[in-house]
Amino acid sequence: MSTTFRTAVVRTPGGPESIEIIDVPVVEPGAGQVRVQIAGAAVNPVDLALAAGVFHGLGLVDQPDHTGLGWDFAGTVTAAGPDVGLPVGSRVAGLVAGFDRDFGTYAEQLVVPASDTALVPEGLDLTTAASVPLNSLAAAQLVDLLGDGAGRSLLVTGAAGAVGGYVVALAQDRGWRVTGLARAEDEDFVRGLGADFTPQAGPGWDAVADGAALQEQGVALVRDGGLFVGVQPGAEPAEERGVAVRVVVAKPDGARLAQLLDATASGRLPARVHAVVPLDEVAATHRAVAKGGVRGKYVLQP
Numbered sequence: 001m002s003t004t005f006r007t008a009v010v011r012t013p014g015g016p017e018s019i020e021i022i023d024v025p026v027v028e029p030g031a032g033q034v035r036v037q038i039a040g041a042a043v044n045p046v047d048l049a050l051a052a053g054v055f056h057g058l059g060l061v062d063q064p065d066h067t068g069l070g071w072d073f074a075g076t077v078t079a080a081g082p083d084v085g086l087p088v089g090s091r092v093a094g095l096v097a098g099f100d101r102d103f104g105t106y107a108e109q110l111v112v113p114a115s116d117t118a119l120v121p122e123g124l125d126l127t128t129a130a131s132v133p134l135n136s137l138a139a140a141q142l143v144d145l146l147g148d149g150a151g152r153s154l155l156v157t158g159a160a161g162a163v164g165g166y167v168v169a170l171a172q173d174r175g176w177r178v179t180g181l182a183r184a185e186d187e188d189f190v191r192g193l194g195a196d197f198t199p200q201a202g203p204g205w206d207a208v209a210d211g212a213a214l215q216e217q218g219v220a221l222v223r224d225g226g227l228f229v230g231v232q233p234g235a236e237p238a239e240e241r242g243v244a245v246r247v248v249v250a251k252p253d254g255a256r257l258a259q260l261l262d263a264t265a266s267g268r269l270p271a272r273v274h275a276v277v278p279l280d281e282v283a284a285t286h287r288a289v290a291k292g293g294v295r296g297k298y299v300l301q302p
């Protein structure tokens with residue numbers, strides 16, 4: 001067996017061209033950890049920001065050599081540390097959070113806490129499973145911040161995006177009356193999730209969930225004394241007119257992810273993969289995502 005594996009990193013961030021694929025030593029899982037052979041890693045906006053140096057610029061990355069890319073993964077357990085109940089061969093998906101790390105999911109393998117992973121249900125392929133963790137967990141945790149809707153109105157911006165689409169679905173379960181703000185061509189998708197649709201929103205909503213990261217413009221859409229939940233930690237817009245401003249910070253949660261994967265397998269949550277591409281095409285894929293307009297995730301295959 002090889003003693004090294006391939007992984008995509010940035011040393012000096014500078015956009016897609018600064019991404020390198022390097023060989024690093026295989027790591028044995030410790031107590032409570034599993035090693036996963038990665039089958040797919042979704043490309044998310046946060047990865048583009050990392051490669052562009054946004055988080056380095058904010059002082060949130062302090063790596064001596066290189067920084068790992070990628071938050072989402074799905075794959076197969078190839079080794080387990082002591083006291084881990086997951087057998088080798090288990091199909092799992094998971095989320096690796098945080099900016100300041102020398103490893104990521106854009107890789108052939110990964111060592112993670114077993115409790116951060118969830119079994120992928122039969123009937124859900126690993127490529128689709130790889131598109132689920134970050135954005136469904138962010139959405140579920142965002143909806144926790146919204147609380148119960150009790151029939152109140154919620155505008156979800158970016159409702160055809162990954163986070164937005166999941167929020168549209170999950171917030172209705174908590175009693176919110178949901179309207180999705182998205183591009184005109186996304187109307188069928190948003191209505192298909194059971195929500196109302198608008199291509200342009202005026203003010204007066206009880207709450208706004210800001211999947212499009214409209215920030216201040218999103219706060220302006222909330223009624224006086226309402227609630228805004230954003231998606232950009234560390235860049236929260238200012239509170240105004242008694243509008244409470246909250247922000248979601250997605251965290252790994254294996255138990256919750258298991259529910260979200262089940263909901264994906266059963267069709268209660270949308271499953272959206274735009275394309276599957278080899279890891280070697282990571283730079284071109286980042287450039288494609290940066291253009292916008294992509295629906296569903298690119299999934300890198302190492």
Ligand SMILES: NC(=O)c1ccc[n+]([C@@H]2O[C@H](COP(=O)([O-])OP(=O)(O)OC[C@H]3O[C@@H](n4cnc5c(N)ncnc54)[C@H](OP(=O)(O)O)[C@@H]3O)[C@@H](O)[C@H]2O)c1
Pocket residue numbers: 044045046134135138157158159160161162163164181182183211212213230231232233248249250251292293294296
């Ligand atoms: N805080 C956290 O824990 C966390 C976790 C996950 C993601 N995020 C953040 O959440 C945001 C969304 O991520 P994502 O993966 O869901 O991205 P995405 O799939 O690209 O979704 C964003 C959506 O917003 C749409 N949009 C942008 N401006 C709009 C406007 N003015 N009107 C209507 N629609 C608009 C985009 O449409 P077009 O493509 O046509 O522009 C796209 O459909 C990103 O900023 C990401 O960094 C945060």
